[in-house]
Amino acid sequence: MNNMESIQEFYHRVPQANASALSLNNAGPGHFNVFTRASCFQKTPYIRRDFYKVSLIIGTGKLYYANKWILIDRPALLFSNPVIPYSWEAASDDQQGWFCLFTESFIQPYERKETLSESPLFKIGGDPVFFINTQQLQDLSGIFQKMMIEIASSYPHKYDLLRNYLHLIIHEAMKMQPAESFERQISASARITALFIQLLERQFPIDTPENALVLKTANDYANSLSVHVNHLNRSVKETTGKTTTDHISARIVKEAQALLKHTDWNIAEIAYSLGFDYPTYFNIFFKRHTGLTPGEARSVAV
Template identity: 55%
Template sequence: MEATKKTEINNDYLDNLKTEQTQFRVAPSSEGNCCLASYNRRDFYKITLTTTGSSQLLYANRGIHIDKPALVFTNPMVPYSWEGDHAGAKGYFCVFTDKFLHSGSRMESLEESTLFKAGGDPVHFLNDNQTDYIYGLFKRMHQELDSEYLYKYELIRNHLNLIIHEAIKMHPTVAYFTPQNAASRITKLFLALLEKQFPVDSAQYSLVLKKASDYADKLAVHVNHLNAAVSEITGRSTTTHINERILAEAKSLLTHTNWSVAEIAVSLGFDYSSYFNNFFKKHTGLTPMALRKAL
C-alpha cells in the first residue's frame, strides 16, 4: 500500500513538472531578453539582478537611476521602459507566474506585493555581500533548472522565495525623478497597457482593466492626471480609447470565433450580456447577433 502511495506522489510531481516548465525561466543577463513568445506575457513577473552599468527604469511619471548593483522587480501589468546600455550587462534574470510561486504557499498575491505593485518599490540597491548572496541564489536556480532532480521546481521555488524575502527586508529608500515630457510618457504607457490586454484568446479570460481608473491605478497616477495627459497628446479621452479597443476586439471575436455572445461579453469584462449588447449597439447601431448574421 505504501508503494502505491509513493507512485501516486511521483506521478503528481511529474504532472506538475510539465506545467511548471512553462511557468518559470532563469538565465544570465548575457543571454539577452527571455523569449516568452510561446507564453502569455500577461502572466509573467520578472526579477532582474544587475551588477554593472548605468541605466534608467522609467514608469509613467517617475524614473529611477540604476548605477550600482540592484534587484529590479517588474510586473507585466505595469508598463515600463528600461533605458541604457544592456549589451555588456552582468547578472541574472528570471520570469515566473503568480501560480508558480503560490504553489509554495505564499500568502499574498504578487500583484499586491510592494515589490511588484504600481507605486511600490521595484528597485533594491545591494551592497557587496547582498550582491554575492543573491547572485549565488540565481546561479543555483539556473543549475537546478538543467538538472534531473525530480523535485527541482520545489527547490527553485525556495531559492526564489529567499530572493523575494531578502528584498522585503531591505526597505529601500529610492530617489525617484520626474521624466521629461511626462504627459507623452504616461500616454504611451497607457496605450501599451491597453494593447497588452489583447487579443482575447480564451472564452474563460476576462479583461482585468475596464475603466480609466483601473489604468490609472496600474500606472500609479491619479485618474484625472491620466485623462489630462491622454487628451493632451491624442486629442481623445481615455474612455474613448478603451471603448474603441474593446469594440474592435468584440467585432473580431464575433467574426472569427464561434463563441456565444454571452461568452464574448464575459471575456470583454461585461458582467451581463445585456450590458454588452447595449454597449455594442450604442457604438455600431447593431446588436452583436445582427452583426454576426450579416457576415
C-alpha cells in the same frame, strides 16, 4: 508604451534566452525561466511585458521605469511587473548578473490572496530597485547560480525548488530599503493613471461565474476614483497613449481568453461574469478584439 511584449515575443526577440526551448507552461500552471544577463541587449525597448521579472544587475546603466529614471552605478536588484513599462540602457560593456522571469500563475498558488501587483515589491508606485552590498551580492549570486543549475536538471520537483529560491530572493529584498535616488517626474495625470490601473487589476481574476465584474466602464472607474470621467480619460491617454476604454477592453479580453482556456464554464457564464448582459454582446465584443468567436478561441486553446 502602446505595446506589451509576451513571453513568446521576448523569446523571439532574444532567442538565446530560451536555448532549451522551454514551453510557455513549463512549470505546470505557469512559466519560469532564468538566464545570465549575457542574454540581454545593451538597450531594450521601452514597453510593458506580460510577465514578472527579477534581475540581479552587475554593470552600469540607466533604468527608465514608468515616470522615473535611475542611474544604476553599482550592483542592484530590480523587480518589474506587467503593469509598468520600462527599458534598460547599458552604460558599460561589462554587463553581468542574472535574471528570472515568471508568470503570476507560477507563484500565485503559494502567495496570499492578494496578487503580486499588490505586493510591496511589485506594486504600482513602489520603488523597484534595491542597491546591495558585497555580502548581499554574494548571497543573491549564490541563489541565482543554484537556479541556473536547477533549471537544467532532471529533478522532477525542480520547479517547486525554483519557486522556493524565488521566494528567498523576494524575502531578502523585503528586508532591504529600496533605492531613493529616483529622478521623479510625478504628475497628477500619472498618479490618477496609476490608481486606475491598480483598480482595474483588482477586478481580476474572476473566481466563479457568480462573481461578476463590478466596474465595467470608464464612468464606473471615474466614480470609484472620485474624479470626472473626462479627467480620467485625459490623464490615462496622456500617460499611456491608450484610452481608459482601451485598457478596460484589453483586460477583459485577457480574462476572457483565460476563462475560455482554463475553465469549463459555458460561454454564457463567461459573458455574464465579465459584465455582459447578453452572450451575444460578448460574442461581438470578443470577435472585434481577437478576430475569433469565443467558441473558436476555446477550440484553438484545447
